[in-house]
């Protein structure tokens with residue numbers, strides 16, 4: 001009888017250890033992605049820099065030329081957004097004339113100076129904002145601030 005209890009206890013301990021081993025990679029996979037976007041020296045006001053984030057999804061960094069709430073860089077003027085429209089996932093374009101992102105599929109407009117909010121529909125949701133950090137002479141994307149990148153169940157990898 002004693003042998004049976006020890007066996008069961010050992011089994012439970014071994015199972016717990018195995019769960020810990022299995023859980024560790026999942027925790028690592030859930031971490032936000034850190035990805036180099038551009039060298040600071042190569043960023044120009046009003047000229048968006050295309051990159052992908054968190055995996056292959058298109059995104060834009062824009063220097064708006066004036067401080068932004070949560071902006072990055074020496075002037076706090078750098079912002080970034082997922083470029084996938086929240087209506088049906090078309091990649092948006094940057095309209096240099098208005099400074100807005102415009103969806104070519106159904107004409108939704110988004111304002112990068114207002115947290116990516118939708119100015120005109122049919123999209124009712126803004127573009128998910130991407131957190132930026134400056135490290136040395138480069139800008140890095142380090143996470144998604146709010147909302148899900150279109151088509152994803154999780155913004156992490």
Ligand code: FES
Pocket residue numbers: 085086087088089090103104105106107108121122123
């Ligand atoms: Fe962008 Fe419809 S997919 S407005």
